[in-house]
Amino acid sequence: MGVKERFLRYAIIDTQSDESSVNCPSTKKQFDLLNLLEKELKEIGMDEVTLDENGYLFGTLESNVGVEVPTIGFVAHVDTAPSFNGKDVKPKIVKKYNGKDIVLNEEKNIVLKTNDFPEILPYTGQEIITTDGTTLLGGDDKAGIAEIIEALKHIIDNNLDHGTIKVAFTPDEEIGRGADKFDVKAFDADYAYTMDGGELGELEYENFNAASAKIIINGVNVHPGSSKNKMKNAIRIGMALDQLLPEFERPEYTEGYEGFFHILNIKGDVEKLNMHYIIRDHSMEAFEKKKQLLVDAVNYLNKKYGENTVILDLEDSYYNMKEKIMPVYHIVEKASEAMKAVGVEPIVVPVRGGTDGSKLSYMGLPTPNIFTGGHNYHGKFEFIPTNSMEKAVEVILKIVELSLN
Numbered sequence: 073m074g075v076k077e078r079f080l081r082y083a084i085i086d087t088q089s090d091e092s093s094v095n096c097p098s099t100k101k102q103f104d105l106l107n108l109l110e111k112e113l114k115e116i117g118m119d120e121v122t123l124d125e126n127g128y129l130f131g132t133l134e135s136n137v138g139v140e141v142p143t144i145g146f147v148a149h150v151d152t153a154p155s156f157n158g159k160d161v162k163p164k165i166v167k168k169y170n171g172k173d174i175v176l177n178e179e180k181n182i183v184l185k186t187n188d189f190p191e192i193l194p195y196t197g198q199e200i201i202t203t204d205g206t207t208l209l210g211g212d213d214k215a216g217i218a219e220i221i222e223a224l225k226h227i228i229d230n231n232l233d234h235g236t237i238k239v240a241f242t243p244d245e246e247i248g249r250g251a252d253k254f255d256v257k258a259f260d261a262d263y264a265y266t267m268d269g270g271e272l273g274e275l276e277y278e279n280f281n282a283a284s285a286k287i288i289i290n291g292v293n294v295h296p297g298s299s300k301n302k303m304k305n306a307i308r309i310g311m312a313l314d315q316l317l318p319e320f321e322r323p324e325y326t327e328g329y330e331g332f333f334h335i336l337n338i339k340g341d342v343e344k345l346n347m348h349y350i351i352r353d354h355s356m357e358a359f360e361k362k363k364q365l366l367v368d369a370v371n372y373l374n375k376k377y378g379e380n381t382v383i384l385d386l387e388d389s390y391y392n393m394k395e396k397i398m399p400v401y402h403i404v405e406k407a408s409e410a411m412k413a414v415g416v417e418p419i420v421v422p423v424r425g426g427t428d429g430s431k432l433s434y435m436g437l438p439t440p441n442i443f444t445g446g447h448n449y450h451g452k453f454e455f456i457p458t459n460s461m462e463k464a465v466e467v468i469l470k471i472v473e474l475s476l477n
Contacts, residue, residue, distance in 0.1 A: 075461045078218035083210045088158040089151035089247045097127035097243030105150045116225040126253045127243035141235035145264030148216035149245035153450040162204045171196035177205030199458040209454040211446030216267030223468035234472050251431035263403045264439040266429040272460040273416050274443035277397040277404050279423035279430050280352040281359040282389040289345040306345035316369040329354045396433035410470035
C-alpha cells in the first residue's frame with residue numbers, strides 16, 4: 073500500500089467535525105478513522121500507540137541511533153471541514169491529466185474548469201485525484217495522515233537511522249479545537265511539523281491572529297400595518313452592522329498579509345437575529361484595531377436603537393505562531409533544506425487561516441506547517457496530485473535524516 077492507496081482508504085470515511093457540538097471530539101464518527109489509524113500504527117511497528125477518549129492518537133518510534141538528537145513530531149488532523157458535504161466521498165482518479173477541463177459529474181454538469189482554477193495546469197501529465205463533484209475530497213488533512221504513516225513505514229521497513237519520532241493525529245482542527253486537549257508534555261517532542269499545508273512546496277510559519285464574534289440582535293416585531301415608531305427590525309439592524317464594517321476588508325478582496333472580517337452565517341427574523349463573524353489579521357496591531365472597530369459599531373447601534381439591542385460575544389481563537397517560531401527558526405530552515413534536497417522549491421507564505429501549529433506553538437511545541445499537495449480544500453473542486461503526496465513523504469524522510477546531523 074502506497075501513499076495514494078492510504079489516502080483513498082481514508083478519504084471515503086466520513087469524519088466531518090461539528091462546531092455546534094460541545095463534545096471532544098465533536099463527532100463520534102471521527103473515531104471511525106482514529107480506530108483504523110491506531111491499528112495501522114501498531115501494524116507498521118510503532119513502539120507506543122495510545123488513543124484517548126478525546127480523540128487524540130499518539131505514537132512513538134524510539135531512536136535507533138546512539139547519539140542524542142532532537143525528538144521530532146509530525147501532526148495531522150482526522151476531521152474534515154463541516155462547510156461542505158463530506159459524506160459518501162467517491163474520489164476520482166485522472167491517470168494522466170491532459171491539461172483540459174475535468175468533468176467531475178456529468179449528470180450534474182459539474183466541471184473543474186482551467187479558466188477558474190488555472191493552478192491545475194502545471195500538473196499536466198501527472199495523475200490527479202479529484203472529487204465526483206458532490207463532496208469535498210478530504211485532502212485536508214487525510215493526505216497529511218497518509219504521508220506521515222507512509223514515511224514512518226518506510227523508515228521502519230528499511231531500518232533507517234532516526235532519532236525519536238513522535239506522531240499525533242488530532243480531532244476537530246477544522247472547527248478551531250484541534251489542539252485544545254493536546255497533551256504537549258505527554259507528546260514530549262522538541263519541535264514538530266503539521267502536515268496540513270496546500271500546494272507542493274508550501275512552508276508556513278506565520279498565520280492569522282483570529283477571533284470569533286457571535287452577535288445577537290434583539291428586535292421588536294409589530295404588525296407592519298401599525299408598526300410606526302414601534303417596530304425594531306433585527307434584520308435591518310444586522311444589515312446596518314455589516315455596512316459599518318470596511319467593505320474591502322472582506323475575504324473576497326484580500327490576499328497575502330491582508331486581514332478581513334468574514335460573516336460565516338446569519339439566521340433569524342424581525343424579532344431576533346444571530347450573526348457569526350470571524351476576524352483575521354497577521355499583524356497583532358491591525359487585529360486589535362479590527363476587534364475595536366466591531367465593538368465600536370455595536371456600541372453605536374446600541375446608542376441608536378437602545379441598550380442591549382446588539383449583544384456581542386467576542387473571543388480570541390488563536391494567534392500568529394511567528395512569535396514562537398522565530399527563536400527556533402532553524403526548524404523552518406531544516407524543512408526548507410529538506411524540500412530542496414528532494415527537488416521541491418520551498419514556497420514560504422503566511423497561512424491565510426489557522427493551523428494546529430499555532431496553538432501548539434503557544435503551548436510550548438514550536439510547530440511550522442508543511443504542504444500536503446492539495447488544492448481547493450473544503451469544496452467540490454478539491455484535487456490533489458499523487459506526485460505531490462509522494463514528495464511530501466520524501467520531505468518527511470529527509471527532515472528525519474537531517475535531524476541526525
